[in-house]
Amino acid sequence: MTTASINFPRVIPRPKSHSGIWSWIGTVDHKRIGTMYGITAFFWFIVGGLEALLIRTQLSRAESDLVSPELFNQLFTMHGTTMIFLVVMPMASAFFNWLVPLQIGARDVAFPRLNAFSYWVFLFGGILINTSWLFGLAPDGGWFGYAPLSQAEFSAGMTFWSVGLNVLGIASIAAALNFVVTILNMRAPGLTMFKLPVFTWNTLITSVLILVAMPVIAVALTQVMFDRLFGTNFYVPAAGGDPVLWQHMFWLFGHPEVYILIVPAFGIVSEVLPTFSRKPLFGYPFVIFATIAIAFQGWFVWSHHMFTVGLGPVVNSFFGISTMAIAVPTGVKIFNWLGTMWGGSLRLNTAMLFSIGFIAMFTIGGFSGVMHAVVPHNAQQQDTYFVVAHFHYVLFGGAVMAIFSGIYYWWPKMTGWLLNEKLGITNFILMMIGFNLTFFPMHWVGLDGMPRRIYTFAAEMGWETSNMAITIGSFILALGVLVFMINVVVSRRNKAVAGNDPWDARTIEWTIPSPPPPYNFAEIPVVEHRDDFWYKKYPHLHEEHLEALDHESNITEGREYDPERHEATVSKEDAPLHGGGSHGIHLPDMSYYPIILAAGIAIAMGGLMFSYIVSVLGAVLIVWGLLGWSLEPASEPDH
């Protein structure tokens, strides 16, 4: 007797249709979930970008009164919160979802319904935190919510912030758990850890970081939420609360969070560079171990966000040195990427250009990072535009450039058609010029004494020219993003067919049709090599083969890829409709319970701010979702 035979009264029938809106709401397909993550994150990217443009317009000249101080404080708080929690993290999730099963030769993630649940919680959490605008209660205490400014006496909007981020944290933890289990357990036969594509490795490292870091912020946010909603005194100095404790809690999460944002970007670049250099990643084990080292060392540097808090010279010395130390594995990665390109046959298309742009910009962000670690001068940099320049060089120049590289690279796999290259390169050039014009002068204006988070400045400070340039840059950057959107629309109309392997790529996701069928692999592949597909295409290039050739020649003869020679053994038409044929592919069935449970959580948490009746309604949904989920089989037995 299985759980499937328990006759749980179903209020709603299980979704069956594979098209239409309900098929998306009930989906557990990692690819569809990845698409929804990507689209949602891109929507918030536009929202966060518009917030940034308003900030920049206000600051384009001295004594500007376009935006009120209240609104300005809300804008920069929400810009940071949005870009980190609603854009870069879920954009990485979009890639995790799309690519991990494809790169490890699996048909889905380990827990497909949990995966859908993560997405819906993320969606509702993002909506919840942004509904604050409707009430005029948008978060206004900065994205790192320093106590005691986050207390009710000092800021109106931080209730929404603490509640909303707490909801979003649930999504991240659930997703991270899913990917750790998926990567460790669902790899195709032969795919040992050190044959794993680098992107999947970095997904694993990121997920472990999320699993350990997110609970820390969940605790801290809950404390703030309790202070604000239920009158506790965790961060009330007058009642013995310590504001510095909040900073330790926040940055103990916050610094690993920085790596949570950038490690997926490292993964993308480590896939794109080898493909378009037609060379293996230089020093694969070094790159992997360097990333692990960064992730590990990332736990010992948090107080470098707090050099001016007055922790004393001993603590500051420790964290200054540990921060410099983390530059070492980061440098290793940069040199290894350069080593990958060295002597390659570089195809400078949009995806490659974004990856090269990533290295160039991230390096600059690395320099300013080391400058922060020079603790005495950190006191001049902290909370100025120099810091704003630094983290935009690593987060925009780094993470976002890599995300665009990943979009251009995997778009044909995801959709089956290519993005237009002319528009792509225009997109790249505008973004590079706009980015540097926006963020490079910030280094200067910061060291010229301009603090961050000020809504106005006096003309006599001499910051006007730089700020005008920064604002112009930000609009060029926005134009670059607009060109990307135009590219999607134009390319969608033209639909240049991509085929399975448009880039002559290296990893097994390129062996299957574009877009992949719901079951991904008609048959689970057997993996023999790192960059397995590459050596299946070019067996003569493999080390074993080269060793056999002895020292005949150092340079392998150039040889174009010949599709005829590597003919597919199974064509699309041969694949049975539901895949697998006699092997019988079992895919998990769709389910409404993830969205019900996710909605319940968001409603219950949101209700805490307004009416407990709403929370009770949310709780009912939670119970319904959990019960239905538990008693519903992953796949219907008669399916």
Next chain:
Amino acid sequence: MIIIPVNRHNQPGQSYRRSSMFLIRRLPLSPAQLLILLAAVVAVLAGCTPDNPQSTFDARGPVAQQQLDLFLIVFWIAVGIFIVVEGAIIFMALRFRQRGQGLMPKQIHGHTKLEVTWTIIPALILVGVAVPTVQGIYDTYAPSSEMGTPIEIESVGHQWWFEFRYPDEEIVTANEVHIPTGVPVMVKLYSQDVIHSFWVPKLAGKVDMVPANDNQVWFQADEAGVYYGQCAEFCGLQHALMRFRVIAHEPEEYDAWVQGMRTPPDPPEPGSGAARGQGLFAGNCSMCHTTDSFRQGGYAAELEVQEARWEAWWEAPEESRVVSAPNLTHFGERTTIGAGVADLTRESLIGWITSPDSLKSGTRMATHALVYDTPNHHADLAPQDIQDIADYLLSLTPGSGAVTPPPGGGDPVEQGEALFAQRCSTCHSTGPDDMTGPGLQGVVQRADTRKPDLSAEQYIEESLRQPGEYVVDGFLNVMPSFAGLSDEEVSNLIAYLNTLE
């Protein structure tokens, strides 16, 4: 069986090859030219004006200089590595760009020696940076003993202004801190409300002012001058307008300033606008702003009353009519108003008193003071009243009179009379006539009978500290709390009131 499905209709490599050719042919500039252009644009934008008021490149004291020197070491190392890395990127993009059909490059998987080398070299460079960094951490934490005993100043960050206290000189002031040149200055940093940060870029990097955590920053100004400072930690609505000035004097001038801060201002001409302004100020502003910290015991009294104001606000953040506020002793000597927001002129002061929001919206003064309890937070005063208050405030400069004697001594009745003139006479006559408040002739005898369980002294003390509880029938509940008066001041006041038989 291994499945390698390949789309047979697609010739891989064509689309990208066309596009990469597009890049090479159509780009008006090579990447190298682009970079040079960008660098040129940045250089022009930077404008290279290190004499801007808050430039960290214009160090004017040993602390800022040491911080700058350390930065420059790392900066030039970074420039070197920048040229290597970015140069390599540009070189590779040009040199290894795929040409024609493209040869299959040599498949290099790595080079352990090379990789170990580029791990160790950066590590060594960073060790070289770490040593002077740690040295600098200790140097910038406290001045060495050879530099002499530092002058100690305390600064308290408030939303959104800076309070400055000189515990040794018993001086309190706000938003403009005076220091002597050539001597280390140690500033103890405090906050009660939220986190602020004390930053004077030309003198020293910032240190945060954290509630429940006491910090310190030291610096020394080598030359006399005015140094701009600004709160550097986001502290709420008007973080942008929380500024201050450090005014460094040659040592003799500094001593003169200290003497001046202990010298009472000349009283306003009787019948002048300033005299009238004094009364209006006492009635409308004095519950939060102190103007007489030059007086004997004034320093301790200000500390107490500031604490009481904070507690009053913390008890009732919405309703409190009393809030922490800048000390206005010798306000006429100040150069700015609103915490460094505007130059102090009669005109700007009148504008500020009329409507604080016009200069800096959302200040506690505009949102809490009774006189601003109007729909648009404009002062509930006639234009002439405001001008008179401004004239009074501008008249607050060290007078020709005697310097306040050092703490201790003096006749209680005389001191009480002086205090009465300062704090009470606006509303209370010493005769039988009632003004805003009751006439105080014979007040001690009356007080004795008012409450059976309170002596006259207790009754007067309580009604000073909590006036709302002791309103005499027929009078409005408008008397501000004088909770901040020291016990000595209260007993002096009672000694004086005892003489009003």
